[in-house]
Amino acid sequence: MQFSFTQHPLFKTITKHLLWVVAITIVLASCAPAQKLGYGKNGHEYFDHKLFENQFTGVLVIDAQTKDTLINHNAHKYFTPASNTKIATLATAISVLGKQTPALIYTVQNDSLYFKGTGDPSQLHPYYQDSTVTQFLSKQKNLVYCPENFQDNAYGPGWAWEDYDTYYSPERSPLPLYGNVAIIFLKDSLYIIPEYFKDSLYNGGERNRKPFQNRFNRNQMPGDSLEIPFITSTKNTQKLLTSLLDKNIEIGTFPKGDSQTLYSVPTDSLLKRLMHQSDNFIAEQLMQLSAGTLTDTLNFNIARKHALDVLFPEMPQEPRWVDGSGLSRYNLFTPASLVYLLDRLYAEIPQERLFHLFPTGGKVGTLKNYYAGNPRPYLHAKSGSLGNNYNLSGYLVTDSGRVLIFSFMNNHxxxxxxxxxxxxTIFFEAIRDNL
Structure with a gap:
């Protein structure tokens, strides 16, 4: 029996791939400049491909300079954005916060230092390990912690209850310490940070932590280390600070009158981790920081309302925006709204700084293993993933040097x-090579 390579499954796979590339390339090469992407500005025929037939897809691509729409498919319909929500958080934080992160608000009265948190996530964080606050407090004699400015919930609306003991779902709080996670690791013996929880380990069970207790399962230890969110509260913050400083901490109400601000890490270091590692905790605390900068109250809704009413009033479709991280499936954004935010960022921030904040395809962040350029990077974008949802929004630099702004959203x-x-990848590379 004579073997025919054309009948081999590999041949069929390669042919299918090449036909896809050729089809996109022909469309890009044969249309007028304003219609090069996807059979005119709508591009519906392109998305008739069977890959998209059982899902919901929306795409918008515009030229960053001319603002011409290059492709528009369902761009004004709502999608679950997942971590693309962090683009809105980034835009808000950049507009509201200064170069340095506010770490603590304090005042001195009657030989006592009254202090309240700002939502700064960097204090003793596993990555930043900043000790600005604890070093400052250690030099004071009488300390009074005032938590009343935090007027929010520890969890965002619609967060999955079953994520309470997973590393990506720490609680929100006014004065975070250690990233609001306990870290268990094996060295010569078993360790836990903060050491305050050393007597809170137990054996057995399927969860990393007891549902309503700061008790951590040592049996769930992997090969190196495990991050487990702990329950935050005024009482727990008081106990952690007392343990750290070896000082008595009282709970009180912040006095009226003048106050001073203590600053910690550069704000860009928070923004970079927000985008590169898609850090949910940083995202939530940035919205608390923004609210506290605008008012005397830490509350997500304050920052969101300011963003939608004052910063971005011309957003094409008002989003349903319920948290800073995108953990909630209640969030709804359109591709057009995300492109609007990306366009605003591009207009207001130097390109070098902006692209540095976003993950770069094939190089850094959550895109390190995807969308690599050859020979140079061409994609600077934020991904957003939840079960059955994957979105990517950001900036694409073509071989001819054009900067395009895009949002490509896939749900269900x-x-x-x-x-x-x-x-x-095939779609983006065709755009890169032909425009």
Whole structure:
């Protein structure tokens, strides 16, 4: 029996891939400049491909300089954004916060230092390990902690209850310490940070932590270390500070009158981790920081309202925006709204700084293993993933030097995400090579 390579499954796979590339390339090469992407400005025929038939897809691509729309498919319809929500958080924080992060608000009265948190997430954080606050407090004699400025919930609306003991879901709080997580690790013996929880380990069970207690399961230890969110409260913050400073901490009300601000890490260091590592905790605390900068109260809704009413009143479709991280499936953004935010950022921030804050395809952050350029990076974007949802929004630099702003959103699919990423890569590379 004579073997025919054309009948081999590999040949069919390669042919299918090449036809996809050729089809996009022909469309890009044959249309007028304003219509090069996807059969005119709508591009519906392109998305008739069977890959998209059982999911919901929306794409918007514009030219950063001319603002011409290059492709528009469902761009004004709402999608679950997942961590693309962090683009709105980034835009808010950049507009509201200064170069340094406010770490503590304090005043001195009657030989006592009254202090309240700002929401700064860097204090003793596993990554930053900043000790600005604790070093400052250690030099004071009488300390009074005032938590009344925090007027929010520890969890965002719609957060999954089952994530309470997972590293990506720490609680929100006014004065975070250690990133609001306990770290358990093996060295010569078993250790836990903060050491305050050393007597809070137990054996057995399927969860990393007891649901309503700061008791951590030592049996869930992996090979190196495990981060487990702990329950935050005024009482727990008081106990942690007392343990750290070896000082008595009283609870009180912040006095009226003048106050001073203590600053910690550069704000860009928070923004970079927000985007590169898609850090949910940093995202939530940045919104608390923004609210506290605008008012005397830490509350997500204050920062969101300021962003929508004052900073971005011309957003094409008002989003349903319920948290800073995108953990909640209640969030709803359109591709057009995300492109609007990205366009505002591009207009107001130097390109070098802006692209440095975003993950870069094939290089850094959550895109390190995807969308690599050859020979140079071409994609600077934020991904957003939840079960059955994958979105990517950001900036694409073409071989001709044009900067394009895009949002490519995929919701409610059942296929492997990797297959979707492969198709998206082909799409982005065709744009890069032909515009």
């Amino acid at each position: 699919y059942r296929q492997p995400t990797q297959k979707l990423k492969t198709r998206m």
